[in-house]
Amino acid sequence: MEPMAFDLDELLPTKKVSKPVDLPSLSVGDLQDYIAALEAEIVRVKGAIKDKQEVAAAAAAFFKK
Known part of the structure; x- marks a missing residue:
């Protein structure tokens, strides 16, 4: 049995x-x-953006130490 081929673009989320x-x-x-x-x-x-920015800032602060 041959492995199934697939297009990597199919794995990317679409808008x-x-x-x-x-x-x-x-x-x-x-x-x-x-x-x-x-x-x-x-x-x-805007709330989702704020949440993501807070997570990014916390990660940056953690790895900056």
């Missing part, structure tokens, strides 16, 4: 491309809800 929201079809209320959801996502992403 998901999201389809833009059709803004003209949304009501004012829906647009406001969409903004609120985006703002919440920005807060979540």
Whole structure:
């Protein structure tokens, strides 16, 4: 039995491309809800960035000693 061949590129994570929201079809209320959801996502992403920066700083401090 031959070993299975695979492409190394298949192992790399791919970025998901999201389809833009059709803004003209949304009501004012829906647009406001969409903004609120985006703002919440920005807060979540900033938190993830902060966490990663803290981990990187702690690792740098540990290995600097």
